[in-house]
Amino acid sequence: MPVFAHQSDESSNYVVVNAYEELVKQNVLMMIDYMDMCACEKCVSDACALVLNQLPPLYVTTRKGELITQVNQTMRDQHIDLTVKVVHALQMVKESPRH
Template identity: 40%
Template sequence: MVVIKNYMEEVVLNLMEGVLDDINMCKCEMCVMDIAALALNDLPPKYIATEKGELYSKANALRNQFEVDVIAAITKAAVLVKRSPRHK
């Protein structure tokens, strides 16, 4: 069975921990998922359906500008969530 997935989700979740370590903020599940959702809404989706597509996307993700764009989106989202967290 072939599954379609947004590879960008994996990239954001993998880079998020490092970014959040640099920002003094809540890292509860709700805040982390809010940051991921906001960041993903600012980034173009990268859908893949095959292992070959995943390898291509991983190679493409190694480009410096790609990583900078993802980190910038995560940072922007983290600032918004830190200002207005949805939890008590």
């Protein structure tokens, strides 16, 4: 029996996630366009992993759709500049693509 098995349909709108994952992926996909580099799934995933490893985990229970608002607030509170981290990670992937 899965630990997070839901007991009823009413709870199915809630998700437990590392809140940074979706935001980091969005930023990577956005920045990869500007950097004239390979945008394949492997490179995108590598860059996401590099960024996520530099961030503290931010697991939250939330309703779908409310996630980004919460994450933006947390990053403001902690003075995290995600764009800088994303660009740095993309530069690393660009210099030594693993495929």
